[in-house]
Amino acid sequence: MTRGGSGSLPRYILQRILLVIPMIWVILTLVFFVLRVAPGDPVSAALGGKLDQQALDQRREALGFNRPLIAQYWDYLSSVVHLDFGTTFSDNQPVLHVIRDNGGATLTLTVAAFVIALVVGIPLGLLAGRYRDSVPDAGIRLFGILTYAAPVFFVGFLMQYYVAEPLGLPTSGDASPITVFEVQPKTHILLVDAFLSGNTDAMQDVLKHLVLPAVTLGLLVCGVFIRLVRVNMLQTMQTDYVEAAEARGVKRRNVTWRHGFRNALVPVITVIGLQFALLLSGAVLTESTFNWPGLGQKLVQYINNRDYGAVQGIITFFAIAVVVISVLVDIVNALIDPRVRY
Amino acid sequence: MRRLVSVLGKPFTETTGLARWMLVAGVAITALFLVFAIFAPWLAPYGFAQSSSHGVEFPKAGAPSHAHPFGTDRLFFDVLSRVIWGARTALEVVILSILFCVVLGVPLGIVSGFYGGWLDRILVLVMDALYAFPSFLLAIVVSFLLVNVYGGSVIAVSLSLTVVYIPQYYRVVRNTTLSAKEATYIEAARAMGARDIRIMRKYLFGNVIQSVPVLGTLNAADAILTLAGLGFLGLGIQSTEAAEWGHDLNRALADAGSGVWWTGLYPGLAIVFLVIGLTLVGEGLNETLNPTLRRRRLLPVVMPPRTATTSIPEEQS
Numbered sequence: 004m005t006r007g008g009s010g011s012l013p014r015y016i017l018q019r020i021l022l023v024i025p026m027i028w029v030i031l032t033l034v035f036f037v038l039r040v041a042p043g044d045p046v047s048a049a050l051g052g053k054l055d056q057q058a059l060d061q062r063r064e065a066l067g068f069n070r071p072l073i074a075q076y077w078d079y080l081s082s083v084v085h086l087d088f089g090t091t092f093s094d095n096q097p098v099l100h101v102i103r104d105n106g107g108a109t110l111t112l113t114v115a116a117f118v119i120a121l122v123v124g125i126p127l128g129l130l131a132g133r134y135r136d137s138v139p140d141a142g143i144r145l146f147g148i149l150t151y152a153a154p155v156f157f158v159g160f161l162m163q164y165y166v167a168e169p170l171g172l173p174t175s176g177d178a179s180p181i182t183v184f185e186v187q188p189k190t191h192i193l194l195v196d197a198f199l200s201g202n203t204d205a206m207q208d209v210l211k212h213l214v215l216p217a218v219t220l221g222l223l224v225c226g227v228f229i230r231l232v233r234v235n236m237l238q239t240m241q242t243d244y245v246e247a248a249e250a251r252g253v254k255r256r257n258v259t260w261r262h263g264f265r266n267a268l269v270p271v272i273t274v275i276g277l278q279f280a281l282l283l284s285g286a287v288l289t290e291s292t293f294n295w296p297g298l299g300q301k302l303v304q305y306i307n308n309r310d311y312g313a314v315q316g317i318i319t320f321f322a323i324a325v326v327v328i329s330v331l332v333d334i335v336n337a338l339i340d341p342r343v344r345y
Numbered sequence: 346m347r348r349l350v351s352v353l354g355k356p357f358t359e360t361t362g363l364a365r366w367m368l369v370a371g372v373a374i375t376a377l378f379l380v381f382a383i384f385a386p387w388l389a390p391y392g393f394a395q396s397s398s399h400g401v402e403f404p405k406a407g408a409p410s411h412a413h414p415f416g417t418d419r420l421f422f423d424v425l426s427r428v429i430w431g432a433r434t435a436l437e438v439v440i441l442s443i444l445f446c447v448v449l450g451v452p453l454g455i456v457s458g459f460y461g462g463w464l465d466r467i468l469v470l471v472m473d474a475l476y477a478f479p480s481f482l483l484a485i486v487v488s489f490l491l492v493n494v495y496g497g498s499v500i501a502v503s504l505s506l507t508v509v510y511i512p513q514y515y516r517v518v519r520n521t522t523l524s525a526k527e528a529t530y531i532e533a534a535r536a537m538g539a540r541d542i543r544i545m546r547k548y549l550f551g552n553v554i555q556s557v558p559v560l561g562t563l564n565a566a567d568a569i570l571t572l573a574g575l576g577f578l579g580l581g582i583q584s585t586e587a588a589e590w591g592h593d594l595n596r597a598l599a600d601a602g603s604g605v606w607w608t609g610l611y612p613g614l615a616i617v618f619l620v621i622g623l624t625l626v627g628e629g630l631n632e633t634l635n636p637t638l639r640r641r642r643l644l645p646v647v648m649p650p651r652t653a654t655t656s657i658p659e660e661q662s
């Protein structure tokens with residue numbers, strides 16, 4: 004493993020982190036130039052008609068739009084290094100505050116959806132892969148394709164029409180006003196705050212609001228897991244060691260469990276990192292469907308307000324989050340599977 | 346011609362049972378939507394933004410009836426017509442974005458792979474960054490900019506999809522070019538004194554272009570979903586410009602609470618069916634072309650009949 008020192012874990016982690024810095028830099032540069040080079044003046048796009056000419060000029064000066072592009076680029080990069088994502092134009096708030104106030108809701112939604120996707124997707128995928136070309140396999144594959152093919156907002160529409168009403172579940176927001184009023188904000192994550200407050204009504208209310216959005220988003224991602232786990236299972240069951248185990252006369256059930264399932268699950272960890280991007284995209288749509296007060300819905304709102312500052316800040320944050328998470332997953336992966344550390 | 350038929354028929358002849366059935370179903374569904382798209386003006390009972398016919402106003406959010414089998418929406422439009430016209434919008438956007446990808450991605454990939462050097466490095470870095478970016482967010486940002494400037498048109502949306510998918514075309518073409526440029530026929534062309542531009546156009550282009558149809562098929566389903574997602578967020582095509590399923594669903598969402606289901610159900614089903622069709626085609630091709638998953642149909646082995654006279658002597662001993 005430590006041949007020539009190139010396979011050691013700390014070295015791998017360091018390499019991975021050093022490689023990611025230029026990547027983030029390129030992404031930031033793209034975000035900046037794409038949003039700045041675009042025709043049209045951001046300040047008047049966001050505030051035109053709301054403020055007079057003098058106030059617009061003042062705002063432009065305050066935001067540094069009258070300075071050369073390269074100076075603005077430098078400012079942008081150095082402020083991102085200090086974790087400052089700029090200010091929104093339309094309501095003049097630090098983007099970091101927007102992230103703090105709305106990020107919790109997005110985090111709650113994505114984590115809940117992820118858990119649902121894993122709990123539903125992995126067993127179904129294993130089952131389909133184990134009994135290839137049987138009736139359950141066909142059914143599960145069809146289900147997997149359906150979850151992929153149905154856009155989250157369509158599933159959300161169906162949920163709102165066919166599920167929410169009979170079960171009396173709420174379809175909008177993450178809590179009723181009374182809960183928001185009663186629960187003390189401590190962590191900016193409403194679910195955690197509600198549990199910390201010990202108020203049973205608030206807990207119930209928050210969970211009820213979470214069910215439909217989380218299931219909707221979870222179904223989207225679970226299709227990916229079904230397909231992935233199934234294919235892995237198929238490939239694992241064809242490997243030499245499974246054949247060898249069968250030849251040694253190991254019971255069929257033991258072969259499936261100990262040699263098949265366990266090895267088929269290893270790549271899932273890798274894919275979890277890749278799915279984060281899908282989850283984020285799905286979250287933007289789910290939040291808009293269920294009026295969920297998360298970062299994605301906020302982004303869409305700012306887009307509709309033509310607020311370049313907010314869009315730039317939130318997109319920067321998302322991009323960095325995705326890259327950082329992919330690195331973390333790679334590191335975890337290297338910890339688990341030594342083959343990864345080349 | 347015969348060769349083409351045998352190539353196209355390969356996925357069908359080499360699969361069995363479920364895999365073949367899925368492929369056939371996928372092709373049938375996709376073909377149905379193609380027919381919708383091409384013959385929309387004749388198949389759809391009304392125009393996509395038509396709110397009256399022969400001087401009679403359509404009902405507002407009218408339930409499905411004889412005159413409007415899928416009902417009408419809140420803008421007085423006929424839902425069936427919009428579902429059919431939506432197929433045309435989807436097809437237009439997908440074809441345009443693939444076209445843009447080919448026109449931009451293939452030359453970039455060839456030049457980048459052929460010359461290498463700093464241009465290649467920069468392009469790889471930029472394309473990798475685009476690819477690492479969550480694709481839907483990228484589409485949102487690009488269409489935000491384009492819609493601001495050009496308005497929500499088919500071209501603007503196609504361009505936003507192009508930005509999402511171009512890294513894949515670039516990568517495939519660049520890598521194919523890298524391996525192809527070492528081939529003997531390129532060396533021969535160079536020895537005969539062919540200029541770089543001629544080598545790229547005459548010798549490389551024909552060889553790298555072959556991977557494009559596969560990529561196009563694989564991305565088409567995803568592109569339909571991205572298009573619908575943009576439409577749903579109001580960043581895509583406006584209702585009066587073209588019929589777009591995602592945008593129709595956005596408007597239908599408000600109806601879910603008031604018992605109006607037909608405005609959302611039918612456009613949603615259209616998306617689901619088209620994506621399923623395209624996915625089945627892609628997955629069917631994958632199962633036949635990917636050697637790790639392939640299960641070829643085996644010809645039955647016919648053993649010669651065993652009789653007393655042909656029995657092998659060793660067997661008795």
